[in-house]
Amino acid sequence: MSTQTSPIIRLVSVGKRFGDFEALVDVDLEVRPGERIVICGPSGSGKSTLIRCINRMEKHTSGTIVVNGHELTDDLRDIDAVRREIGMVFQSFNLFPHMTVLRNLTIAQRLVRKTPKAEAEAVAMHFLERVRIPEQAAKYPAQLSGGQQQRVAIARALCMKPRIMLFDEPTSALDPEMISEVLEVMVDLAGDGMTMVCVTHEMGFARSVADRVIFMDRGRLVEQADPETFFTRPQNERTALFLRQILRH
Amino acid sequence: MTGWWDDYLWAALTVAKVFVCSLVFMVVFGLSGAAAKLSSSKPAQAVANAYTVFFRGTPEILVVLLLYFGSAVTLTAVGRLFDPSIRFLDIPPFWAGTIAIALVVGAYATETFRGAFLGVSPGSIEAARALGMSGLQTFVYIRIPEMWRLALPPFGNHMLSLVKDTALISIIGLEEMLFVAKQATSTTGKPFTMYIVVGLIYLAFSTLVTGLTMALEHHANRHLRAPT
Ligand SMILES: Nc1ncnc2c1ncn2[C@@H]1O[C@H](COP(=O)(O)OP(=O)(O)O)[C@@H](O)[C@H]1O
Ligand SMILES: [Mg+2]
Numbered sequence: 122m123s124t125q126t127s128p129i130i131r132l133v134s135v136g137k138r139f140g141d142f143e144a145l146v147d148v149d150l151e152v153r154p155g156e157r158i159v160i161c162g163p164s165g166s167g168k169s170t171l172i173r174c175i176n177r178m179e180k181h182t183s184g185t186i187v188v189n190g191h192e193l194t195d196d197l198r199d200i201d202a203v204r205r206e207i208g209m210v211f212q213s214f215n216l217f218p219h220m221t222v223l224r225n226l227t228i229a230q231r232l233v234r235k236t237p238k239a240e241a242e243a244v245a246m247h248f249l250e251r252v253r254i255p256e257q258a259a260k261y262p263a264q265l266s267g268g269q270q271q272r273v274a275i276a277r278a279l280c281m282k283p284r285i286m287l288f289d290e291p292t293s294a295l296d297p298e299m300i301s302e303v304l305e306v307m308v309d310l311a312g313d314g315m316t317m318v319c320v321t322h323e324m325g326f327a328r329s330v331a332d333r334v335i336f337m338d339r340g341r342l343v344e345q346a347d348p349e350t351f352f353t354r355p356q357n358e359r360t361a362l363f364l365r366q367i368l369r370h
Numbered sequence: 371m372t373g374w375w376d377d378y379l380w381a382a383l384t385v386a387k388v389f390v391c392s393l394v395f396m397v398v399f400g401l402s403g404a405a406a407k408l409s410s411s412k413p414a415q416a417v418a419n420a421y422t423v424f425f426r427g428t429p430e431i432l433v434v435l436l437l438y439f440g441s442a443v444t445l446t447a448v449g450r451l452f453d454p455s456i457r458f459l460d461i462p463p464f465w466a467g468t469i470a471i472a473l474v475v476g477a478y479a480t481e482t483f484r485g486a487f488l489g490v491s492p493g494s495i496e497a498a499r500a501l502g503m504s505g506l507q508t509f510v511y512i513r514i515p516e517m518w519r520l521a522l523p524p525f526g527n528h529m530l531s532l533v534k535d536t537a538l539i540s541i542i543g544l545e546e547m548l549f550v551a552k553q554a555t556s557t558t559g560k561p562f563t564m565y566i567v568v569g570l571i572y573l574a575f576s577t578l579v580t581g582l583t584m585a586l587e588h589h590a591n592r593h594l595r596a597p598t
Contacts, residue, residue, distance in 0.1 A: 211493060211497065215496060216497070217494050217498070217512060219516055219593055220593075232503055232511070261593030277501070281502065
């Protein structure tokens with residue numbers, strides 16, 4: 122990645138408090154278009170909070186966040202403009218249980234983008250094919266396996282044609298045999314040049330796909346490096362300890 | 371029995387009308403009550419709490435009487451300000467009764483809807499917001515349908531309450547089935563026959579409503595069934 126390209130996501134000394142508790146402390150982060158970032162760290166270290174601040178599912182309490190040229194403030198138009206550019210995938214899939222897979226994929230296109238029905242359905246089928254489950258279009262989420270549900274969730278986000286995809290532990294809720302089918306879809310996406318910020322502990326994925334791996338602890342970015350350096354020569358003692366713990370599994 | 375069928379039929383039609391109208395009001399009261407209880411506004415919460423405490427804690431027949439005579443006394447007093455010759459003004463018993471039973475059952479429905487809204491998975495709400503859907507779109511397309519599925523079983527009971535409560539409105543002179551049965555008894559001297567007919571008609575209504583609820587539940591739970 123050329124360092125000249127201006128960042129698509131820029132966080133400058135961002136802080137987030139929940140009451141007295143500091144979930145994020147002085148976070149600086151720049152993500153360039155097409156860059157693939159993996160964030161890891163112990164539970165409660167603020168990983169979810171960090172990516173949720175990027176599409177303003179949480180409001181940061183200090184510092185500045187600029188996404189795709191829009192600064193995140195209380196201005197509703199800017200938030201909408203930013204959310205349109207960002208797709209988000211959750212640990213627990215969060216599909217709409219009362220809608221078929223197809224409707225899960227068309228509803229936001231139709232309501233938010235005002236896409237006509239036929240076109241929205243064509244887009245939906247295109248992305249269902251991309252995640253390799255076009256035959257499930259008429260089913261309801263509860264009728265699918267976890268891995269299939271997560272792929273539908275990825276397709277749902279892609280239907281909005283985002284420039285950035287945020288993943289919050291997309292495989293943590295899955296049975297081991299389903300993890301790879303979801304990771305394959307994510308690898309494909311990386312191959313297409315999508316800007317990705319992934320919270321995950323799938324270190325194989327991080328090694329093969331990430332441009333940069335970030336370690337978080339207690340609300341701070343403790344260390345960031347390219348995967349090779351990160352895994353073989355971690356600079357910080359806490360990073361090294363964390364890596365020893367998760368690689369033991 | 372002969373000679374009374376058309377009165378019963380007419381009365382049954384009145385009951386059906388009361389049921390449909392009170393159902394609409396009951397849903398409106400229930401949703402408003404639930405919205406108020408879930409809102410962050412303390413005054414709205416206080417009003418909704420007072421509403422449910424009062425209407426769940428007062429005998430329904432008393433609510434019907436209080437609403438009818440209370441509104442009549444008020445209307446008459448106001449009317450006399452303009453025309454002193456007025457002796458009695460009232461809201462038609464149909465509407466007074468319909469609103470009274472809708473208020474009572476709406477108080478129970480408030481709790482049902484409140485619980486159901488709280489049961490909607492926060493995950494789908496989040497997903498909708500992350501996809502850029504507005505608060506209103508999320509409410510209409512995600513929250514309401516998901517809430518509805520959870521609310522349906524108790525909601526079926528509320529509908530049955532409404533069916534049975536229509537009988538209370540005879541006390542303020544609405545010519546529904548009990549009213550007809552009473553008249554028929556006094557001319558024919560056959561109370562049991564006359565009242566058992568009323569019972570059977572109510573049973574038919576209740577069966578219909580139960581069937582409707584089951585069909586709605588079947589539809590609302592379609593996503594939980596194995597694919598065909
Ligand atoms: N809505 C909230 N209110 C209060 N505390 C919160 C809230 N969300 C997260 N936190 C706290 O912030 C910290 C970081 O949470 P999170 O970002 O979810 O961590 P991670 O994703 O790294 O496990 C945790 O200690 C959590 O308890
Ligand atoms: Mg998390």
